[in-house]
Amino acid sequence: MSNVVKTKFSIKDLEGLSGIKAHTIRIWEKRYTLLEPQRTDTNIRYYTLSDLQKLLNVVFLLENGSKISKVAKHSSQEIAEKVATIVAEKSFGHQNHAINSMKIAMMNFDQNLFYKTYNALLEQKTFDEIFYETLIPLLEEIGLLWQTDTINPSHEHFIFNLIKQKILLNIEHIQSSAQHTNNRTFALFLPENEFHELGLLFLNYEIVKNGYKVIYLGQSIQLESLQYLSVNHPNISFVTYMTVLPEVDDLPDYLKEFDERFGQDDFLLYILGNRVQQIDEAMSPDSIRPMMSIREFVNVIKKPTLNYA
Template sequence: MTECASTPPASDSLKQEELFPIREVSRVTGVHPVTLRAWERRYGLIQPTRTDSGHRLYSAADIESVRSILAWIERGVSVSKVGKILARSSAIKMPAPVYVEVTSSEWSEWQARIRTAVAAFDGAQLERLYGQVFSTYPLLVVFQDIFVPVWQELLLHRDEVGRSSEWLFLDAFLRARALQRLQLATTGRGDVLLAALPGHCRELELLVAGLLLGSAEIGVQVLALGQPLEELALVCEKIQPQALVLFSNQPPADALPAQLTRLALELHCPLLLAGDAADLIEDDLRGSPIACLGNEGRLMQQRLQQFLAGHLDT
């Protein structure tokens, strides 16, 4: 008998501790129990706790790890390399400030309500939820920890019937809100230019990166998706930003370090790299004039501020 079939229902005490049996993790993530066990045994990607009888129990953090693994695999990273990426991301993540230290269950509750509104294509309810979340949490939490994970989840399952339409509905909603926030935040300032490597991210990911990089001291101007890489030197010459940040959420090609180095030589401002690719290529760019900002909101903003202040080595 398989573990999925033999695991007893979670008791009230387990629910309070936010521990879930493997069948429930499989249901909410779409990952087969056999695959979950392989990720644990073969690659050490997740480490669930065990009951006295040996059944696996997963925390909310474990479920988020499963979703992160899926996201990396979706971007073309082999499962054998995901462990190193997750370990690095975990090591460099900054602790959240006290005012955003909320339990994952609170975020999960908001996400469940968002999923319900999206499934019903209820724009009015989604707008109300967006306003309520924004009045409760900082911008970074709103996008990075609550809304975007739902967007990513729908994106991963967009081949299922109805999911593609749901993703498009939420994607259009969030792009409009992120663009609105960017316009309010920049007010014409272009201290830093942000552009995507062609074909390396979706528009929402680029807009959210702009929101997370910006601050009261730094205005971020986001260039349109599809900006030609070969014309960036000309754009920077006219705008005269303090720095150009390239964004990529795709595994870097072998030729990318040389390509970035050539671009850096053409620019009259520093070149930085942000997004998932920054973590994957950081070792290859060490010692070059190109700085890597990472892919986590708090870290990206802090590293950008340090770089502009002359305190971040490349």
């Protein structure tokens, strides 16, 4: 699919991207003429990218103590300048502003804006802080925007690949100086036909950073393909990230298959991602370790004496 910039937005699109209810946006239009929607030849209202940018800037000012009645008196340029002033005075630590800038970069396929936003954050924060405080919330919002058809797959792939570049860069950086202080190896993989890789890549980063060896297998791996690793690396644990697969109905059978193949030899499978919500831990095999978040998993591997049994 070609990267065609989305230039027309419905009021529901604005609601999804800004977090402001459509009803409130309409009130602001009528009371303050904050936005002036255009109309198609068939009289359907729509908003432009400039309207979206203005609305996101307005939201930022409101979050920083301004009143809508005062903000609405200013032009789009003046509003943007006020945002820039606040950011400059308080550093680029405003998560919402950074997230909004990255959303604009995504909608506009503007990699330079993404890099500018990321680099400004990097002046104030570590990569870990940026990932947990900015990129994870951004990815969660993108998931909702995709579900509501506010964005299409080309937007999603564009921003995912930019984030992937940053994760890979940091993995390379720590691998060049990493010392394996633990004898445990982690094999990282996505289930068959699962391709949402960002969470797994960040787990790779965290595991290497904490002194473990990683065997990164990547996307769409069948359980039977792990057999070789279990034979040749007896001190290994498996980690997977389930976003959309396996299907919910297939999940119990998937966990059972892992346990039948590897559980008797005390191999563990750590599971992260959306599908964790559907795992009944009480009914799961002992070899299955659901993790509710990346932070929870990191806390587990940071323990001085890690119990893998």
